[in-house]
Amino acid sequence: MVVAIGFEGSANKLGVGIIKHEGSEVEVLANLRDTYITPPGQGFLPRDTALHHRDCILTVTKQALAKANVTPEDIDVICYTKGPGMGGPLVSVALAARTLALLWNKPIVGVNHCVGHIEMGREITKADNPVVLYVSGGNTQIIAYSQQRYRIFGETLDIAIGNCLDRFARILNLSNDPSPGYNIEQYAKRGKNFIQLPYSVKGMDVSFSGILSHIEKLAKEELPKGSITPEDLCFSLQETLFAMLVEITERAMAHVESNQVLLVGGVGCNVRLQEMMKEMAAQRNGTVCATDERFCIDNGLMIAHAGLLAYKTGYTTPFEETTITQRFRTDEVHIAWRQ
Structure with a gap:
């Protein structure tokens, strides 16, 4: 039996998770989060987000230990997000993880945020060997596993899909509670008229910045006239962006001869994206896992789980290398725990 505590803080969510592996059995002991929420129309700055993480990480850690009913002596390894992500928040969490590793005299494992999402x-x-669509505020990638690496088949050429949705939510002055993307999803459900937007798929890659510029211009020019509604814009934006993702996901499925899609990342919670993906997968006699x-x-549990998988293969991060890497690619990680 091995127990890991994981610390996540690559963006505005500070997460602490504790997980236990006993043979092939995995047990979730604690999975707590504290989200830094800014006023409507505002994003979150790295410096302010880092301050939030520093202020609450000890409190959330104590709550997670209490929830899991474990003590520091019960923890076998400390795991933290090494990257990718925002520099300030990543540093805050890495510093806390390093300090606890010294205080508790425990080994430490730096985890790739994207790999954490996939493994969780x-x-x-229980997806076997799926094509992975990883969609979040900072990442958009189509991934499949091969020869102990997660290979990237396609990705965004500019901004991530979550960033595109968040920035449009700021244009509409939508609330950031619980998240801008969630509130766009609710508005989209009430949209009735589809407005044609640019559709930018380039081979296996996608581009979102031009679509954002176009819809921002539409919002500024047409909303005051009353010719379109915020709900119609949210509906049209979601449909267009998600159709692009479905297209490149289907192409990847054909390429690797897979009939399974795994949706991970914050945008993967979107019910409409899941519906569109299921419709495509059904036509290929496939399934969607979400x-x-x-x-x-984002959560600390996924960091604990991925870190523990690596730790059980004999891997730990040398203390002098427990830094952060803002541009830590998914395909850089050796996936030693898979055949």
């Missing part, structure tokens, strides 16, 4: 998704859904917000949105 695989564990919860998790709810407990495991889909």
